Amino acid sequence: MRGFDLEQLRTFVAVADSGSLSAAAPRLFLSQSSVSEQLRKLEERAGVPLLLRGRRGVQPTPAGERLLGHARRMLDLDALAMQDIRGETLAGELRLAITDYYRTAEIAGMLRRLRERHPQLRLHVTVMKSAAIDAGVDDDAFDIGLTMRVVRARGGTGERPRAGWRPLRREPLAWVGARGDTEGIAVPLPLVLLPDTCSLHQYVVRMLKRARVPYRVSHSASGVAGLQMALAAGLGISCLNRSAIPAGVAALDPSTASSLRLPALPEVEFCLLPPRRGEAPVVQAAREVLAEQLG
Template identity: 35%
Template sequence: MPSSGNINRTLFELDLLRAMVMVADCGSFTTAAARLHSTQSTISQKIRRLEAIAGHPLLIRGNRDVHPTDAGQTLLGIARQMLSLNDQMREALAGATVAVTVRLGVPEDFVNARTSELLGRFNRRHPQVKLEVTSGLSRDLAAAYDHGELDLVLVKQRRNSRQGVACWPEPMRWVDSARTPCIGLDPVPLVTFPPRGLYRDELIAAVEGMGRRWRISFTSSSLSGIQGAVADGMGISLLPARAMTREHRALTARQGLPPIDSIEIAMLHRSNAEPLVLELASQFMRLLQRERR
């Protein structure tokens, strides 16, 4: 038997440790072999291999029973922990479900109670799914989708500018401040999204069509920023009907503003999308169809 200073660096195999624990618990090679569905000679071989690795005798073999040595007692305490951890690992992995991530992009005005309720129901049905939701300008969401960064997106666009899985007309409203209206000012102050932002061209074209002078008074890439600026009397704007608040007043043809029916909501996902993406897309379709009624 080699000395403790020359302990073999081979890893302790769990199968050998299990044999050691069973022999110690049973006090017998014969009984341990029966419980492990093995033979006495095989169990004896495993104990000898374990002793060779440990560099110490681990069991005292008596005429009637078997007892662990001091080194055996030390090994048994750690062996039981290792076997227990192995069992925990096996159980955890047996019940584990591979996490799936669904990356969703929606315009800011879709971040509301209805959307949260929809996503909550989806998450309860699929607790293994991790939802990553991005909100922002439609042009940014479309670009992220084109770069493969999103799986499912809803975007605002001019009608028929891009083919989507499904499209819905988006009702638009001219909005002014309820407290300090600006429509009568000359030039008319306009609150807009940045250049190339949706609604901006429609807004400017409509005011020019009225023969009115105009100026850009406030620009923001944030929907909440646009909503707040209009409410505070910084100018008029063009927004989805869903984005109007109690602090806004709707402007109509009485003020000379034309109806805008050129905007739509488009849903985009890939033809080979995962079933969970398709299920979430179907739920958003039903939500938008209900809102259209």
């Protein structure tokens, strides 16, 4: 029996993480047709469907979810073996600031894999709001910052790309509420939001005002974890990027969103802040590793 092909597994992980073939293709430096062919061969080798394809992108099947964990470990072992025989490892102290919208269910596992790959790297991780990370770009509070911006949409809403920012991944935004508990929503819309310093808060309010949709802030959370809990408790609706939608919360179905006159939402983009002048070699090297690990 033949084993799995590492490049096919790498493609599978990238597609599962990106949510679509088109988003994964540039990360893999492949055409979309090549990505599709890699996945076809992988499913043929596995003997079972691994991805469900739909209008909102792709998601792993139950078999795909099981393979995803194995694939990550196999790719990590492959990287560890290469680093070991080449004598490549990161050593030293690294202060990392990560936006609290970033892949909330997966970040702990990703950081654990980074530590296992580079056991001599001393990681100090702070989860912060994007606005605080952006404001700290010129101070010495952290070495590397991962922030989020709303992609500028046609018509002028959203944020313009900033010089030196390194895009890692994009995710769609969705209007969300408590799973199975959104039928009674009415105007003025009960919004669950972060404080008004949050760029996503500002964007949502601006979009609703532009669409002339009445709203009220029913709950203000101090962080994304609190916002997720308030949504699951049915305290209102909000918008979240795909990977930040927790159990108990779901995207509003199109008919509900249409009846409430909710405007269409763009994507968000996660970016590494630009390097500082005179950056230490360990930070420079870690930036490249993180771009691969977090993308």
